Amino acid sequence: EVQLVETGGGLIQPGGSLRLSCAASGFTVSSNYMTWVRQAPGKGLEWVSVIHGGGGYIYYADSVKGRFTISRDNSRNTFFLQMNSLRAEDTAIYYCAASYSYSSLDYWGQGTLVTVSS
Amino acid sequence: DIQMTQSPSSLSASVGDRVTITCQASQDISNFLNWYQQKPGKAPKLLIYEASNLQTGVPSRFSGSGSGTDFTFTISSLQPEDIATYYCQQYDNLPYIFGQGTKLEIK
Numbered sequence: 001e002v003q004l005v006e007t008g009g010g011l012i013q014p015g016g017s018l019r020l021s022c023a024a025s026g027f028t029v030s031s032n033y034m035t036w037v038r039q040a041p042g043k044g045l046e047w048v049s050v051i052h053g054g055g056g057y058i059y060y061a062d063s064v065k066g067r068f069t070i071s072r073d074n075s076r077n078t079f080f081l082q083m084n085s086l087r088a089e090d091t092a093i094y095y096c097a098a099s100y101s102y103s104s105l106d107y108w109g110q111g112t113l114v115t116v117s118s
Numbered sequence: 119d120i121q122m123t124q125s126p127s128s129l130s131a132s133v134g135d136r137v138t139i140t141c142q143a144s145q146d147i148s149n150f151l152n153w154y155q156q157k158p159g160k161a162p163k164l165l166i167y168e169a170s171n172l173q174t175g176v177p178s179r180f181s182g183s184g185s186g187t188d189f190t191f192t193i194s195s196l197q198p199e200d201i202a203t204y205y206c207q208q209y210d211n212l213p214y215i216f217g218q219g220t221k222l223e224i225k
Contacts, residue, residue, distance in 0.1 A: 037162075045154075045162065045205055045216040061213045062119075095161055103168070103209045104152050108161035 002026040002107040004096050009112030012086055016116070020081040022096030022109055029053045030074035033099045036081050038092035039111075046092070050102070051079060057102075064090075086116045120144050120208050124217035130225045137193040139220045141184075141206035149185045150210040156219075157202045165204075166191065198224060 004027070008020040022034065030053035038046050049060045049070040058070055064083075072079035083090065093113050097105035121144040131137050141151065149169035154162040164173050166182040169189060179194045193200055201224055206217040 044203075044219040045156075045207075047207075047214045047216060050212075050214075059212045103150065104164055105154070105162070105207075106164055106173075108163070111161055 002098065004098055004107055004109035006094065006096050006109040006112040009094065009114045011115045011117065013118050014087060014116055016086050017082070017084045018086065018114060020083070020094055020096075020112060020114070021078055022080070023076070023078045024098060025077070027077075027098050027107065029072050029077045029079055029098075033057075033102050034070075034072065034079045035097045035099070035105055036070065037095045037097055037105070038090075038114075039095070040089075040092045043092075048094070049081065052102075053079075083114070086114075088116050090114065091116045119213060120147060120211050120215055122206055122208055122215050122217040124206055124220050126220060127218065128221040128223070130223045131196050132225045133196055133198060135196045137196050137200075137222065139191040139204055139206075139222075141189040141191070141217050143187045143189075143208055143210075146186050147208045147210035150208055151182075151184070151189050152207045152209065153180075153182055153191045154205045154207065154216075155200075155202045156205065162205065196222075196224075 003025045035050045036048040051070045067085045069082040093111040096109045099106045123142045151169045153166040156162040
């Protein structure tokens, strides 16, 4: 059974940094696609970033480009989202998702809440 | 970026009704479209991939169709457990934009 567990969310002041983690079990990060999707309170889904476990395929939404960095640690079967220069509009539940192909998000974590507020 | 327009934004229907949601892409995306279901307080779940293919384990009352710019998602006979928000998502071009969602309620 595939399980994804996100950690690292919390309350952070504007301009601050936070690193989210997504630990996978029953699914191999190193050879598949891992994506972050976020959802602001009461709003829809926003695709944020994707990485292939091989490392050569990384993309970001324009809204986070230059501020967020996606990475992975294949030895820990875990991937990350480093979030810098956080803004109030980054407040959201952040979901990690895993897939065998770039084309769909097959498995999802439970989400972790990031609140950017002073 | 490709824009995805879903309609309606909300929908109220009775148990047993046939429910249809549409999704329109701002440019031709072939059949590179998925549909997800998100129940309140839960993570989204993939229901349909490649516009019309049912994900394993998903009930057959769910279906999808379309290609190019116009797509349809259908529940043939609405069940109480189908209360959720439904999203389309294109994967023709990055970023893989989602539609704004359709909130489905029981009448």
